[in-house]
Amino acid sequence: MTLQERDKKHLWHPLKQHQLNPDSLAIVKAKGCILTDENGNEYIDAVSSWYTCMFGHCNDYITGSVYQQMQTLDQIMFSDFTHEPAIELSEKLINILPKNQNRFFFNDNGSTAVEAAIKMALQYYFNLDEKRTTFIAFENGFHGDTFGAMSVSGLSVYNGPFEDFLMDIKRIPVPDGKNTAKILQQIQQITSENKVAGFVYEPIIQGAAGMKIHDAKGLNEILKCCKAHDILTIADEVMTGFGKTGRNFASDFIETKPDIICLSKALTAGLVPMAITSCTEKIYTAFLSNQIAKGFFHCHTYSANPIACAAANAAIDLLQTDEIQQNIAAISKSHQVFQQQISKHPKVKTARSQGVIFALDLDTKMERYGSLRDKLLAFFMNKGVFLRPLGNTIYIQVPYIITKKELQKVYNTIEASLEII
CATH class of the missing domain: 3.90.1150.10 (Aspartate Aminotransferase, domain 1)
Structure with a gap:
């Protein structure tokens, strides 16, 4: 029995209607940009397996670093302990993130990074004895599948059955270079009628919406407006982070920096799951109190997993090389x-x-x-x-390590596909 046949007996795949499309291709090997299936067929991974494996699959430097870490410390709960890989990662991130970021909270994936950010924003104001319950988000944005992240997302194809259970979200269009003044007026209206805790956005590029690129200057004006109304700005850099836009982070193209940043995917170069929600010192300080309940009581079992941290440290090392x-x-x-x-x-x-x-x-x-x-x-x-x-x-x-020949094949394949439309 093939792997594909065995798969159909028990597995439930994401983003898939199994009644219409029951088969899933079985991949047995991945190296560099090449995926190999159980029949020996090879495929160029032109989407880096959902934007994660940016340094190629099974990168020797990253797997070597993880192997070394596995010999000394595999997993330890992060609520009572700390460890060198997490500390090193915080120091590396400080050097490449926008300068206002200073604290790092560990999560499991992109959705939970956004979920933590939303809870941070809500509790930030709660700790300051101010109740704010509304968020602003872009139309057609996507931020994940947990309930808070799903609430701020705007793609009904993913959220349809759950619309009645989501948070209070006010949506605005993305800036296109011509509509900024109108968007700012809309924000003024929203803030006059609602207690807004945060603005959640994908900077520069909306991924799941179809890699839609919006105006950086307009976004900067929106962020300035939010800060003028004391609205926390939350940049979802899960897709855009770690070099994909041509800079370390998409927020590097924007003068006004976010209060909170959500990181995942290429953070660990696709080797193991991990995410981080970073924030300013001002936000972190609002959680310091003699009252225990004002602490951030949000936790993931595998927070700051040492193996994942080792992968992330190695990935940042590679990102900063001249070659990459x-x-x-x-x-x-x-x-x-x-x-x-x-x-x-x-x-x-x-x-x-x-x-x-x-x-x-x-x-x-x-x-x-x-x-x-x-x-x-x-x-x-x-x-x-x-x-x-x-x-x-x-x-x-x-992936950043794709060869010219491989990239040209990707281009040629896209061009050839236009003939079957």
């Missing part, structure tokens, strides 16, 4: 060239790129999870390239 920085710049330049070329195709509505992220919108209507999307996915896999369309958006987010 040069690779990021080269991929960004290559995307820009491909963008100019493919934009002229009659079946392409728009194309855009930012750092190692590239996306194009097909000039056709498509369901997010429909037959044409499935047809494209099958075409890509048959060509040996793993690309996962988001509705009518085809996007690339390749």
Whole structure:
């Protein structure tokens, strides 16, 4: 019996309607940019396995660092203990994050990083004897699948059955360079009618919305407006963090820095799950009290797992090397060239790129999870390239170590796919 056949007996996969699509491809090996299935077929991982494996799969430096850590300390609860890998990680992050960040709270994944941020914002005001219950978020944003993170997300395809149970969220459009004044007026209206605790946003790029890029100057004005109203700003850098936009963090493109930042995915280079919610010293100080209940009583069993911290430390080491920085710049330049070329195709509505992220919108209507999307996915896999369309958006987010030959194959495959639309 094949792995694919054994899978169907007991497993329940995410983002999948098993009645319509019961099969899941069995991957037995991954190295660099290449995935290998149980039949020996190879695929270029052109989305870095949901934007995690940015230094390639089974990177020798990262796996070596984790192996060394496994020999000395595997897991220890973080409520009563600390350890060197977590301390080292905090010191490394301080050197690359926006300068206002100073405290780090550990979580398990991107959703829980956002969940902790939302709870921090709510309790921050609670500890100051002020009740605030409303959040502002962008239209079509995505921040995760736990209830707080789901509340601030704006994609009903994920949230539909749960809409009646979500928090009070006021949505605003993303800035496009022309609508900033109108958005600021909308925020003024929202704050006059609601007690707003925080603004949760994906800086520069909305990932699940289809890698949509918005105006940095407009976002800066929105953040300034929020700070003027004492609204905590929460940057979800789960997708954008650690070099993908061409800088360490998307927030580096914006003058006004967030109060809270959510990190995951490439934090551990895709090796093991871990996330961090960072914040300013001002926020942390609001939780210091002689009253125990004013502490942040939120915990994950595997918080600051030493093995995950070792992976993150190794990933940051690699990110800061000249080689990786040069690779990021080269991929960004290559995307820009491909963008100019493919934009002229009659079946392409728009194309855009930012750092190692590239996306194009097909000039056709498509369901997010429909037959044409499935047809494209099958075409890509048959060509040996793993690309996962988001509705009518085809996007690339390749590992930083991809070769020119591999990247060109990704481009060629996308161009060829336009002929089957």
